[in-house]
Amino acid sequence: MISPYTESILIFIGINTILAYSFYIPMTTNQISGGQGAFMGIGAYFSAAMTVNYHIPFPVALVVSGLMAGGVGVLVGFPALRIRGLYLVIMTLGFAEVVRVFFLTSEYFGAAYGFSKIQELTTMTNVAVVLGLIIFVVYRLERSYLGRALEAIKENDLAAETLGVNITKLKVLMFGFGAMVAGLGGALYAHYALFIDSNNFGFHRSIEMVIFAIFGGVTSIWGPPVGAAILTLFPEVLRFIQEWRMVFYGLLMILMMTFRPQGLVTKHMFKDVLSRRGRQEVGDPA
């Protein structure tokens, strides 16, 4: 059997992949969120309250808290429709700060002392099930009629709208879906970390989620798992220079953006490698 150490790393890779997907999903309609940490926090706090205070079974708490985060995501998604690009990043960042202050001041959720005495209910199995479902849904979605509509929005949303794509509905839907995934990740995190406080879901967490996704690549469904896995393992492998690992982490981000801003995995990468076709030939009708 695998050692507890390996198991904990695998669980963290799983949770971080889920979190990276929560950034990737709104990104499929060109919505960049800098506040996914807030939705993660909503999922974490509410699921913890449900299992600790009301003894609700974990799977139920998991689903309900994910739906709650998704619901809040839809509410945020509507005003977010008017805002795009960097403005959306900052708006979601600001929203996340408001949510963080809510948890910091809410007596019910332990305020500044945090929420403790959470049972350890997250296992490798349930992380794998949740992650598998998310990948399945996203994979099926991208290959459906809706997936082509999403791609159209990503390329040019005005053109997509004139072609009859309901961009309002799809953008809000994907924003809500992303928020729900963050909520699920948060619920799994809470029942593994066993103690949560508002600082777990602040600016740093949101940015971390962005980095996992961007590092792996946001044009391919396989980008988030690659990014999350490498960046979760990175500090473990670099134990021998533990002291300076954050510096390496920062430098890695700069180098990555300089030399490969599209992320490690790109959409047609596997296809290109398999068919030995050059980059220029992709999309060439002849």
Add this chain to the structure above:
Amino acid sequence: MIFFQQVINGLMLGCTYVLVALGYTLIFGLLRMIHMAHGEVLMIGGYVALVIIAYLHGNLFLAMLGAIAVTALLGITIYAASIRYVEKGGHLSPLVSTIGIAIVLQEIFTKLFTGEKIAFPQTLVFKNIQVGGLSFNTVQIFIIVLSFAVMFVLYRILKGTMIGKSIRAVSENTETARLLGIRVSWIVVITFALASVLAGIAGVLVGIAYHSIYPLMGIEIGLKGLAIIIIGGMGNVVGAMFSGLLVGLMEVFSVAYISSSYKDAFTFGLMVLILIWKPEGLFGSVTEKR
């Protein structure tokens, strides 16, 4: 007069916010990007002044000059290392790479000075002044007067000098400015130096005002600066000045009359409302697609 005291405190806080926000707004105007390590420039400005006063036994004037020189160079270095070669990658790439720089700088300063708050040496003479029942102290006056002087100088530079006019021209339209013979790459470098100096000065002022600095202070003030440029209108210099003071006053009053833990929620809540209701900001005009 407790109310008057709060107004002075609010102005003092607002002044440092304004200096930070102006840096963001200048850089955003030029490159349409958010410089996420701008708060770290502020933090380093504070530490440079601290080192000069506490370890090299310099005075406040020397400390200020040192902070200005170091942050100007730092700004240019950050641009060269994390922005110059990633600019073309869309919105996200410079955002991520400057966060990378921010992490590196936070870590280095945490290693050098520990992550804890350390005391900022007080060199100004602290004296209470009473004018007709209103009382304020020399430190408050120094910070407010110096900040307004810096804002005025910046305003004059932007309005009256060739460099300032070039900066505004590049902000309005990079290609046209280039065609008119402006060396755009130089203007960008100069703007980074200028913006970073503003943050550096703000860092020293924060040290003087709150008696302590810490390696992560850049994040907190940096995020506030972002909120302020949204409230005032991105790329709008006058808007940044007004909304910086507004946010400073609002925070101080919310601490005084409501609760200290809600002050961040007020600022960011206001920012979210502004984005929904008037995305171009309080002082902005509708010129570009958001």
